[in-house]
Amino acid sequence: MKDESFYASGLNFSCQRCSSCCRHDAGYVYLSENDIEKLIAKLETDRDSFIGLYCRLVKNWNGNKTLSLKEKSNKDCIFWESKKGCIVYGARPLQCKLFPFWESILFSKDSWKMASESCPGMNLGKHYSKEEINTLLEMRQGEI
């Protein structure tokens, strides 16, 4: 059962741009219609080409089919490049923007702690109140 009490006083996070969350690990980056439109504009392409080159169809947490970004064979994000990092950073999907304020990570103190072991930005820097965190959660729910 979800336990919000551990972030009643808020949480700290400031991305250190280490790219650890973009690389080496298999995972889904679910795309909303808004994400797709922004990425198409950024890449100056069309919808069919974008989906063919960069997307795969996967099941989301509800069992519904959803577009997700492809990964490279080494499990790096399709948009992560050596020396450049994320090549669509300004148009990156909302899921990436909202990390680490995801339902799965905010589920409990333990899930937050586990995620923080691979993200050096968690528990550092900018303070987010509980209300701000819940607003970020709602933003995601409103898009997907």
Ligand code: SF4
């Ligand atoms: S792992 Fe954390 S600190 Fe590193 S890029 Fe991702 S969000 Fe930023």
